[in-house]
Amino acid sequence: MADRTFAEAGADLELVGIHKRFPGFTAIEDLDLVIPAGSFFALLGPSGCGKTTTLRLVAGLEQPTAGRILIGGKDVTNVKSFKRPVNTVFQSYALFPHMTVLENVAFGLRRRRIDNPLVKAHEALRLVELDHLASRRPQQLSGGQQQRVALARAIVNRPALLLLDEPLGALDLKLRRQMQSELKTIQDEVGLTFLHVTHDQEEAMTMADTVAVMNKGEIEQMGAPEELYELPKTAFVANFLGQSNLFTGKVTSSSGNSIVVDVAGVKIEVPKDRAQRHTGDVTIGVRPEKLMLTTEAPKPTPGRNVLGPGRVMDVSFSGVSTQYLIAIPGIGPVSVFAQNMVFGPVVHEGAEVWVSWTVDHGFGLVDEPEAAPRFAPDADTAAIATQTRKDLLTEIEEA
């Protein structure tokens, strides 16, 4: 497969029943995944969820304990990494320190004996706007520049499948946005399949056609970004992808198109087609920006859920919007995002308020309430830090 031609188009990737166990822990548990050719697929999850391992399995840098990997319909499970039509942009860049930037980019081309490697390498460097630094050594470049070289080094090979391991992590926000749109343009132009691994939900949503949210070695939910955001199916997805207000209660009645849930004595309606479970104890939720804040009790109207009264505990102004944290007795804190249509916040700490939302915006989760924590513990900073440390330790162990 490492022949002398470029991939004409992206290839689809298929993972069938992948298991990956390391001594002491399981990184991936029974993963099935199909990524259609030419798509921009993002694997999103906290550190240690198995997304980088998935990427390494596809690249051929790890062997699955069980399962098969197919690229473009061909089984590559036992194909060595240097024979796979795959290139990776490594999180650590892994640029060869003893070669110039140009030689780094030309490395893959030379190995495949493609004509005019240097011309093509220059072209790729122009694409990432670094051609003027072609004769430098990688360590003479800034982190962001190194990342772009790593990108050029992978893209120049026109692989059927490009793997991106948090490739924009070291960039500042502005450059990050710029590279995001450049990546997207490159992907559109060349029609390659991109598999992008990231823990940045915003990056995943803006760039990818399809996002798969991964947690503890399994894919929790997969779909188009807006679908995933508007209709999360699990508490983990609801909290990892943006923020959610989650409530638990018993389904009291199920009438017509919606179910009614008793949340601490308040009846909350959720559309049936947006709820995963229709009976028993359920967890329901609503996105903070869907909530409306009023200082007077809203008139009960059909098709609207109302909570309140509650007290404003915290107001944080972030420019575009303001986040209010409202304590509602018996229910707990509820977070509300409000557009700043007027100057500054509309209510202040201590004010008595009601929140309401259209029934259509609510969603019901699959999780059992007791199994569904209010906030997924995996997503907090401390958990991520421990995970990262664990990852590092395993990495050291592996190496």
Add this chain to the structure above:
Amino acid sequence: MAFAAFGSQGPAVEQAPRKRSWIAWVLLAPGLAYLALFFLTPFISLILTSLQAPVDFGDVGQFQPAFKIENYATVVSQYWPHFLRAFGYAIAATFFALIISYPLAYFIGVTARKWPLLQALMLTLVIAPFFISFLLRTLAWKQLMSDDTPLVQALKALTILPQDGHLTGTAFSVIFGLTYNFIPFMTLPIYTTLERLDTRYLEAGSDLYATPATTFWKITLPLSLPGIVSGTLLTFIPASGDFINASSSFLGSASTQMVGNVIETSFLELLNYPAAAALSVILMAIILVIVGVYVKRAGTEELL
């Protein structure tokens, strides 16, 4: 305004912490004194000795200050085969030590990373021979390779060695001894560079279509070059001046004498100090030239 801006910025950049301090000189003084006393002085003395002439009707070993540059021509014409032998043996020993040490260093530094205990054990084994005097170890090899030992008998039985052949006193045994004695000096520097080798570069190479062999030649080897350069220098320089392995009391014979042996005999037995000194100066000059060319070609200034 603009000039004022330059004025305030310029000196700030140039006048970096460049405070001249007498403390630095005080700290340097012992080192400088040591070099002056124990390197520069003997070196000058050596050069002066190499130009001395025998005292007329004097005893053996009696010389007087002179400017007898012919001493150099004499020793070169007399001992050039010993120079050739010294550098030939040293190059061969360096080569074999490299061939043996690199895989060993790679195993300890890269493959054994998963097992720190094994790594420590192997490093200890590499250093362990230093606990015994190298004279003893070389003598032990002489015994092992002498004529009636099972080793030699076996080689003769297998007709690898002719019936009247010997192992000791040959070029083989001298190169063997040199290689053996300098393997730790080759292994340790290579180990230190390989130990720091980031295996993610190897993964990147594999990801970019390089076979394991290509990855080794294009990535691992160039990245371990600093270790190879210091290892080869640490082996080649002392090996070319060595006078133990090639001496007749150890692994050599009259036909394997290296320039080190000639210098030793001239100084200690023949008491021909000017000849010995001239040989030393020439040996030093040749090593300097060889090392200079080598380091320049290996491009280590950039790597170190």
